[in-house]
Amino acid sequence: MRPQKTVFYFLHGLWTLVFVACVFSSAAHAADLQIVQGEDAYVGQEVVLSLQGSLLSQKPLFEWSVSGDVKSVLLKNGGAEFAFTPINTSAIDIEAVAKNPDGQVLTTAKLGLTPRYFEVGIEKLEDEPLMLWDIKVKEERPTTELASNRPIRFEARLTPSYNGELRYDWTSDASTSILSSDASQTTITRSEIGDSELSVQIVNAAGIPLGRASRVVSVTVPSSRIEDSARQKAGWTDWQEAQAQWAQERHSDAVELAKRAAAHVPEDPDIAEGVKVMGANYDRILRALDLQKKGAEQREKDLLVEALKIYRRARVVWPMPESETSIKELEEAIDALRVKNQQAEWLKDTAAAYDQEGQIQEALDYYNQSQALVPSQAIEERILRISRRLELIAEADKLAGTGSSLERNGKLVEAIESYKASLENNPDEALALHVKELEEIVVQRKRQAAALFREGSDLQRKRQETEALLRYRESMAMWPSPEAQKRIDALERTVRLPKSADIRAPENFGIGTKSDAARFLIAGNKLYGEKRYREALVQYRKSYAISQDQILSELIRKLEASLNEYEAIQAANKLIKEGNLLYNQGRVQEAAAKYRESLAAHPNAEVEAFLKHIEGTASGSPDASPSGQGK
Incomplete structure (x- = not known):
């Protein structure tokens, strides 16, 4: 609006000649009139000025003039007050002239003021805190962090307060959705983590902007974390319910629910360990129940001694009230038949139960106690047999430990020999299978070493010495041979492998034991x-190359997809921020190019919609530039 000067006249009616005779000269009252400003001047809010001084008692005529961008100019209180509304922050000059009824100037008063905009504050409204499950302490904990895909509420406030009707224009960057944009309170959501810039401009009913403000909001919690929190909490609730069912001896239901909890939250070590222990105990319970059934069958046939043996074995496997009751009843029934040998027989039977369960040392201890109480040739022979067996097991364990150490050091041939010696002393199906596995690995490594040696020879004939040297080294790592070492020594006189050279190990070719695959899997889980x-x-890839586990293959596929998705989102977010900066600088075409790059990196519905908006604006107006759009 152009500067303007407005003059207002207020005429008092019916002045008497007596009053005119009493009016003092203008020179006498030159300093007797002042313009007083009641409150600070703000853009869009009415400013009321009043006149003060002894001259007002003479009821002169007043003439007001104003220079500046104002509107709604009014005279009040018989011309002694002057009101107007500033529409921007440009300087305003006001002059009041007092005249007598004859039109003579009595005095003047002047005032200059510069309006300012209201201070606008954007305040985040407090909602119920976001609760996230802490997998370590097993409880939900509140966080002040903001999450994606969740509403966040804000309120804009003016300082000082404004009594009139207001309109609020909320804007944000392209990655943020505004759910309401025309009231003092607004709600936003952001589909991804990152920083959102929220802006608001407040105008009054006359359309005059009163002020504006911006605020950066950091969204740091992805929606996937909230989903994980709910899943982890539900899994822990299932695990607690499984424990309660176990305590109520609903063992089958407890195990099923515990497995479901472990499958739902595989990353919770407490659940995983608890399910492992519960499963092992459940197997023992089932075996104990089966033994109880067999014991009951023997008891029905009046084979009390055999029934007692079976029930005692069931108690060793898993103590139960039913087993204890049956054992007590059987002992009382047999007591009349063999009072003298009761204790010895109990010791012998217990030893036999431990022996059958493979707990040999405990069996030997009980046999020795029985023999000390009532000597028996049969028990003596058992003691000798078990003692010899323990010696063989000890020797076998020692040889197996040596073999394990040799295997870890890569000495597979020596490890196989030590394992076989262990098997001679103590047959072990699992160890025998492991030996066969190692023998097959030796064959595979020798075969692969020969293939790498041949490949190195072909490369050397083609004078690709560096590649040839790498193949010879890989052949030596796979299985040492004098021929490969000789070639390496000759080549290293003239060539050297770069530090970045990657010498492939056996597992890179899928050669390894199940324990190797498990070791790589454990290392992957830790990372x-x-x-x-x-x-x-x-x-994970090394482990899969050996095990060919399809479940692990699916995990690898999903992890690769997740990583690619995450990296694409990060790249897209970076391009969006660059586009926002260009857009705020008025470089709309360059900003649009950045937004297109971000969409190529990762789709984003909000960015796509905003890009269509600015492209439509640009096509309709060659000089299109940001107009109040907060970025």
Whole structure:
């Protein structure tokens, strides 16, 4: 609005000649009139000025003039007050002239003021705190962090307060949705984590802007974390219910619910360990119940001694009130038949139960106690047999430990020999299978070493010495041979492998034992728990190359997809921020290019909609530029 000067006249009617005779000269009252400003001047709010001084008692005529961008100019209180509304922050000059009824100037008063905008504050409204499950302490804990895909409420306030009707224009960056944009309170959501810039401009009913403000809001909790929190809490609730069912001896229901909890939250070590223990105990319970059934069958046939043996074995497997009751009843029934040998027989039977369960040392201890009480040739022979068996097991364990150490050091041939010696002393199906596995690995490594040697020879004939040297080294790592070492020594006189050269190990070719596969899987799980996902992926691939486990293959596929998705989102967010900066600088075409790049990196419905908006604006107006759009 152009500066303007407005003059107002207020005429008092019916002045008497007596009053005119009493009016003092203008010179006498030159300093007797002042313009007084009641409150600070703000854009869009009415400013009321009043005149003060002894001259007002003479009821002169007043003439007001104003220079500046104002509207709604009014005279009040018989011309002694002057009101107007500033429409911007440009300087305003006001002059009041007092005249007598003859039109003579009695005095003047002047005032200059500069309006200012209201201070606008954007305050986040407090809602119920976001509760996230803490998997370590097993409870929900509140967090002040903001989450994606959840409403966040704000309120805009003016300082000082404004009594009239207001309109609020809320804007935000392209990645943020505003659910309400025309009231003092608004709600936003952001589909991804990152920073959102929220802006508001407040105008009054006349359309005059009173002020504006911006605020950056950091959304740091992805919606996937909230889903994980709910899943982890539900899994822990299931686990607690499973424990309660176990305490109520509803063992089958408890095990099923515990397995479901473990499958739902595989990352909770407490649940995993608890399910492992519960499963082992449940197997023992089932075996004990089966023994109780067999004991009952023997009891029905009046084979009390055999029934007692079976029930005692059931108690060793898993103590139960039913077993204890049956054992007590059987002992009382047999007591009349063999009072003298009762204790000895009990010791012998208990030893036999331990022997059958493979707890040999405990069996030997009970046999020795029985023999000391009532000597028996049969018991003596059992003691000698078990003692010899324990010696063989000890020797077998020692040889197996040596074999394990040799295997860890890569000495597979020596490890196989030590394992076989252990098997001679104590046959072990699992160890025998492991030996066969190692023998097959030796064959595979020798075969692969020969293939790498041949590949190195072909490369050397083609004068690709560096690649040839790498193949010879891989052949030596796979299975040492004098021929490969000789070639390496000759090549290293003229060439060297770069530091970045990656010498492949046997597992890179899928050669390894089940324990190797398990070791790589455990290493991958540890790295995954530390959020080192790329490193975990390397270990998972090594494990899969050996085990060919389809479940692990699916995990690798999902992890690769998740990492690619995450990296794409990060790249897209970076491009969106660059686009926002360009847009705020008025470089709309460059900003649009950045937004297109972000959509190529990762789809985003909000960005796509905003891009269509600015492209439509640009096509309709060659000079299109941001107009109040907060970025």
